[in-house]
Amino acid sequence: MDTAFRKIDIDIYDEDTLQESELYDADPRDPAQVLDDAKQRQAAVRSSLAKGDIGEALSITLDNAPYGPGVDAAKEITLQTLLTILNSTKSTEITGIIKTLSQDSQDTLMKYLYKGMGMPGWGDISGSVLLGWHEKLTEVAGTGSIVRAMTDRRTV
Template sequence: MDVNFRKIDIDAYDEDVISEGELYEADPRDPGQVLEDAKAKAAAVRSSLSKGDMAGALGTILDSPPFGANVEDAKNLTLQTVVTVLNSTKSADIPNVVKSLTPEAQDTLMKYLYKGMAMPGWGDVSGSVLLGWHEKLTDVAGTGCIVRAMTDHRLV
């Protein structure tokens, strides 16, 4: 009996294999530029938070988030900033903040909620805060927001 067939890499012969670069357009910005943009947004968010403008702070950080390869520092900084905004918002204010976001920002927020849920014990991520935001976001944006966040290949 010939068992060599088990050592063949079938994907090497499959024409339908999709590489990560074919799933979405790469971020046109340089990785250094992406990190600088993330730092500038973090400073703007801190300014908005000091003024009590939670909706403005969240809208600022969710606008054109970093995605793709080689921008892990910018992704982590953006996640930390999003978590800071989420933790700073009173639970009674969450529905109004979510309603003020654009549909694209709502989808991006859902991605960050799931990313935070996937990192237990990371920083000051609280599961109850993330689940509270998830509930309010789903109430406002519907379940389509969940589907769009799960199927978009641009990972935040």
């Protein structure tokens, strides 16, 4: 039985195919600038964590998160920075920190939590940490945050 027909991309012949670039505007910054910004934010987060200001560190990470094509290195740096913050937070402080975030930051945090859960073996972070943050974020932001994170085409 010939199964070669299953490997043909028929969408290239359809003029009405929706392209990823048509779903949302790409990040207006140059990919090199996005990477440089991610590295600068990583250094700022380290200094905030050294001071013990986890809320500020989280705000720095979630503000102006990289998205779109061509910025995979910046996305990875931002994810690792965020996972460091999540790992270094006491579970009793999570709710108070989440309440200080704006709705957009809460939605971005939800995206990062799902991205962390999608990592093979959940990366260097314990599943209980991600699920604990998810539980507290859902309590504060509601299920609307989950819906907004799932339906937003801008992936982090």
